[in-house]
Amino acid sequence: MRADYTTNTKISVTESGGWASAEADALLFFTTEGEDPGSLPDLPAELRAELDRLKRAGRFKGGAGEVTVLPAYGRLAAPYVIAAGLGAAPAGRDTLRLAAVQAAREAQRLGLGRLAVLLPEGAFPAEPPRGGTYAAPLAAQGAGGAGAAGGASVKAASASVDGVQAEPQGESGADARTAAGARSAPQSASAADAQPAGATPSATTVFTVAEGLLLGAYRIATYARETKPRQELAAAQLFVQRDALNGEALQAAVAAAEAYAVATNYARDLTNLPGNLLLPSDLAEEAEKLAGQFGIACEVLDEQAIVERGMGALAAVGLGSANPPRMITLSYDGDPSSGEVLGLVGKGVTFDTGGISIKPAGGMEEMISDMGGAAVLLGLLIVVGRLKPRINLRIVIPAAENMPSGTAMRPGDVITTLSGRTVEVLNTDAEGRLILADGVTYAIEKGATRLIDIATLTGAVLVSFADVATSAQTNDDAFLASVLQASIQAGEKVWQLPNFPEYREMLRSTVADIKNAAAHKWAGAIMGGSFIEAFIEDKPWIHLDTGGTAWLWGDRGVDPKGGTGAMVRTLAEYICGAGV
Numbered sequence: 001m002r003a004d005y006t007t008n009t010k011i012s013v014t015e016s017g018g019w020a021s022a023e024a025d026a027l028l029f030f031t032t033e034g035e036d037p038g039s040l041p042d043l044p045a046e047l048r049a050e051l052d053r054l055k056r057a058g059r060f061k062g063g064a065g066e067v068t069v070l071p072a073y074g075r076l077a078a079p080y081v082i083a084a085g086l087g088a089a090p091a092g093r094d095t096l097r098l099a100a101v102q103a104a105r106e107a108q109r110l111g112l113g114r115l116a117v118l119l120p121e122g123a124f125p126a127e128p129p130r131g132g133t134y135a136a137p138l139a140a141q142g143a144g145g146a147g148a149a150g151g152a153s154v155k156a157a158s159a160s161v162d163g164v165q166a167e168p169q170g171e172s173g174a175d176a177r178t179a180a181g182a183r184s185a186p187q188s189a190s191a192a193d194a195q196p197a198g199a200t201p202s203a204t205t206v207f208t209v210a211e212g213l214l215l216g217a218y219r220i221a222t223y224a225r226e227t228k229p230r231q232e233l234a235a236a237q238l239f240v241q242r243d244a245l246n247g248e249a250l251q252a253a254v255a256a257a258e259a260y261a262v263a264t265n266y267a268r269d270l271t272n273l274p275g276n277l278l279l280p281s282d283l284a285e286e287a288e289k290l291a292g293q294f295g296i297a298c299e300v301l302d303e304q305a306i307v308e309r310g311m312g313a314l315a316a317v318g319l320g321s322a323n324p325p326r327m328i329t330l331s332y333d334g335d336p337s338s339g340e341v342l343g344l345v346g347k348g349v350t351f352d353t354g355g356i357s358i359k360p361a362g363g364m365e366e367m368i369s370d371m372g373g374a375a376v377l378l379g380l381l382i383v384v385g386r387l388k389p390r391i392n393l394r395i396v397i398p399a400a401e402n403m404p405s406g407t408a409m410r411p412g413d414v415i416t417t418l419s420g421r422t423v424e425v426l427n428t429d430a431e432g433r434l435i436l437a438d439g440v441t442y443a444i445e446k447g448a449t450r451l452i453d454i455a456t457l458t459g460a461v462l463v464s465f466a467d468v469a470t471s472a473q474t475n476d477d478a479f480l481a482s483v484l485q486a487s488i489q490a491g492e493k494v495w496q497l498p499n500f501p502e503y504r505e506m507l508r509s510t511v512a513d514i515k516n517a518a519a520h521k522w523a524g525a526i527m528g529g530s531f532i533e534a535f536i537e538d539k540p541w542i543h544l545d546t547g548g549t550a551w552l553w554g555d556r557g558v559d560p561k562g563g564t565g566a567m568v569r570t571l572a573e574y575i576c577g578a579g580v
Helices: 045-057 093-109 152-162 174-183 197-216 247-272 280-294 303-308 312-318 364-369 372-387 432-445 460-465 477-490 501-505 524-533 568-576
Strands: 010-014 026-031 067-071 080-085 114-118 235-239 297-301 326-333 342-346 348-352 392-402 414-416 422-424 450-455 470-474 494-496 541-545
Touching (some): 010 247, 026 093, 045 067, 080 093, 093 197, 197 235, 247 364, 247 372, 247 568, 280 297, 280 348, 303 312, 326 372, 372 392, 372 450, 372 568, 392 432, 432 524, 460 524, 470 524, 477 494, 477 568, 501 524, 524 541
Parallel strands (some): 342 392, 348 392, 450 541, 470 494
Antiparallel strands (some): 067 080, 297 326, 414 422, 470 541
């Protein structure tokens, strides 16, 4: 990624023919299982015959995520042809994105930096993940349906194409709170407005393939003294088979895809930084740099100001480290006429040892990723800065290191939070919820009328979902349903956990207003969210726990080993709705 937060890969779109004669390192096309290679008349007969032979032999069936590379033997201007599988027809959007990701990875592995990409025809609908439906019904989205809180003009068309419709419902209780947010629906003033409602299939294909190629081009940074030069994906020319949209709209789809992918890859980079290279002060400096790039207001409170403001939870977590905490706030006013403000609060623990309640040594190196929530929100700032959605945001990132020392917070301590509530600390390794408590209170002080917090909060979420899905808790199902709809568009798995009042009762303390952990180990992921809910002052609220999804030990699907940037694209889609 370049210093101006753009991609090194140039993506262009052409609506004319000439794919087979393109000057490139490889031609890329997509194929389904059972598709006759004869349907590609632009390719020489020898190559079509070879592809048919591979399919008959079972060496390349065109399955989802499968990729094969064929030499052109001088019959084409490009020396290679890449076939990317889409699985059984009809293919969905997630499958198309995965095919583009795998093709980009294979091209880079082989040193093929310039691709000419033949886009497939037809619609590629977004679909809920296989294996069940979301716990919060999508039909309960409240007024405005899929576009209620995420890019109404684009999302309405997208929901129609994807066959996911929402029914409005009356305003009462929680629904009324969400409807207030719905009336100030965020939209992209650039990409979203450029998408004609009747032309989503081609725009969706352009967006999805461009996004997939850029996500697949990601590589984790290496600090080795001797490293071989690595070929980057330098250029991809997308050939649209059918002239269904004007060029301006196609370019808008590319711009949106670039914003989403660059933001995700940026979050991956931040998450992968070693703890000694990303201290709380470094995270604050990066936020200031980003804010300056996009003209967004930024405030950073140092350790002295944190104490003076009464942010006792954040101060307590930072006590054990030689690297003091920071409270970072970014303010974006894209819709000054609206009184609605979305508060986004991200956990920024740049390294987590567990403190006095120290973690086991095995696998502790993964704790460089404990600022994954902060990374997501800083990545999201790139999307906001580039697409300019009509929404008001307060992004709050409490940043600290959780270290053991003679000055560290102890089990049994009672601390006073910014809200004035006191907390009995039973476990110093439940520090994320402490700093988020001050974070959500500060977001409310800054004007937030509804809240989403995102954090690598618990290891317990892995017990429920492994590293496959992000968990969600809410006090407003209609609010969450709009985010779930965005997650379907983005291809990220989110599942709702219950939020029954009995869980809050388990956090009652005899010496403080609340304790930061239950006496038992039951429902650990839910307990973390329930603790945060105690500080939201009855605002509509969603808690996202990426404790399983922010980091992977190996490549899987569109996500690479290490930091994944999980939930950047979901929140981008919710806020901007530019993913057509």
